[in-house]
Amino acid sequence: MEADVFCKIIAGDIPTEFVYRDDDVAVFADINPKAPVHLLIVPVRHYTGIADFSETDGKLLGHMLRIAHTIADERGLHEGYRLIINEGAHGNKIVPHLHIHLLGGKNLGPKIVAE
Ligand code: AMP
Secondary structure: OOOHHHHHHHOOOOOOOOEEEEEEEEEEEOOOOOOOEEEEEEEEOOOOOOOOHHHHHHHHHHHHHHHHHHHHOOOOOOOOOOOOOOOOOOOOOOOOOOOOEEEOOOOOOOOOOOO
C-alpha cells in the first residue's frame, strides 16, 4: 500500500515545516488554509481513520487535544477556535490518515455543515 501524503510528510519525504513534533504527534500548516490559522494535528503512527482508533488509544487522543489547545494559546486564539475531524465520504475526508483540523483567527460563524 502506498504511503499517504501525511505519512510522507512525517517521514520527511515531503519537506514540511513542523509547528510541533514529538514521537507521537506532528503538527503542520494546512496547504490550503480555510482560516487565518489552519493547522493539522496528525498522529505519527498511521491510523486510516477513527475506526482504527481503539479505547487504548484514548491517551493519544487526549495528547492531541492538549497539543491543539497549547498551540491555539500560543497563536493567540484566546477568543476560541474549532477542531474538526472529517471521516468518510460524507465527511469529505480526503487524506486517509487520521487528523484533526485546528481552525481559528477569526469568527468561524455558526455553520459547521455545508448547505
Ligand atoms: P480532509 O482529509 O478532508 O480532512 O482534509 C485534508 C487536508 O489536508 C486538506 O485541508 C488539505 O488542504 C490538506 N493537505 C493535503 N496535502 C497537504 C500537504 N502536502 N501539506 C499540508 N496540508 C495538506
